[in-house]
Amino acid sequence: MQTVRHFETPSDGKLTPDMVSAFHADGFLVLENFAGKDEIATLRAAIDRLVAGFDPESVRTIFSTSERSHAADRYFQESGDKISFFFEAGAFDDHGELIADKDQALNKIGHNLHDLDSDFDHFFRQEKLARISTGLGLKDPGLVQSMVIFKQPKIGGEVGMHQDATFLSTEPVSVTGFWLALEDADETNGCLLALPGGHKGALKERFHYQEQDLIMENLAETDWPEDQLVPLCAPAGTLVILHGKVPHGSAPNTSERSRQAVTLHVVDRAATWLEDNWLRRAEDMPVKGFE
Numbered sequence: 001m002q003t004v005r006h007f008e009t010p011s012d013g014k015l016t017p018d019m020v021s022a023f024h025a026d027g028f029l030v031l032e033n034f035a036g037k038d039e040i041a042t043l044r045a046a047i048d049r050l051v052a053g054f055d056p057e058s059v060r061t062i063f064s065t066s067e068r069s070h071a072a073d074r075y076f077q078e079s080g081d082k083i084s085f086f087f088e089a090g091a092f093d094d095h096g097e098l099i100a101d102k103d104q105a106l107n108k109i110g111h112n113l114h115d116l117d118s119d120f121d122h123f124f125r126q127e128k129l130a131r132i133s134t135g136l137g138l139k140d141p142g143l144v145q146s147m148v149i150f151k152q153p154k155i156g157g158e159v160g161m162h163q164d165a166t167f168l169s170t171e172p173v174s175v176t177g178f179w180l181a182l183e184d185a186d187e188t189n190g191c192l193l194a195l196p197g198g199h200k201g202a203l204k205e206r207f208h209y210q211e212q213d214l215i216m217e218n219l220a221e222t223d224w225p226e227d228q229l230v231p232l233c234a235p236a237g238t239l240v241i242l243h244g245k246v247p248h249g250s251a252p253n254t255s256e257r258s259r260q261a262v263t264l265h266v267v268d269r270a271a272t273w274l275e276d277n278w279l280r281r282a283e284d285m286p287v288k289g290f291e
């Protein structure tokens, strides 16, 4: 198995040629100490505040009734420009009651924290991240999607292998994922797994609208050999950058330790955004850059 190179984050965000070539060779780049303890504490407090202000009753019928799939689909479809809350599968019992406290049953929050929450706005729109984006070749970066990903102890589910360009498509492919560990992530609590060099292959699928419905369209038969995946272990504060076509996912969290992360997805506004993408924003909420 290939060993994963870890780099120290340049304090001014100026990537070295070594870092840029590692990203182009592997399709990912691991930058340790991107965020300091204070920044992590601020983000975690922001997440606690969002969860405290969220009433699960407001979405109970969406996720627990017999009409579940239709209502849940719509809740997801409308979440591109909102702060919406998503539960782990099986978080509600047959009577529509949560089987655990809300803060133990959430899977993620998304998909627009970066415009709507001042702590996330401030963290993601920092000069260092803007520099890293342009250092990786994004000419006119646009911040399109952000999430909190919980990975709760024992129940945090698997995220299947995928390419981010399946979900956020531009022509040519430009989406770049920034994944920040808020807690230590390793193989016991479901760290990221990725296929080194896999971004050089084809885009396997596209998830997009076909009239009113979202479909997963198969584009290529591609094999992602499981025995070639590498774990991207990430101490808290580490930023993992993912090329839009690098296959990645994560195992379930079977440990007693939580594995919280936040993500930001950036596309190049110099590329063409495909209008049938699942993520839609109100007309008065255009995609903004880092400035």
Ligand code: FE2
Residues within 6 Å of the ligand: 162, 163, 164, 177, 248
């Ligand atoms: Fe992803």
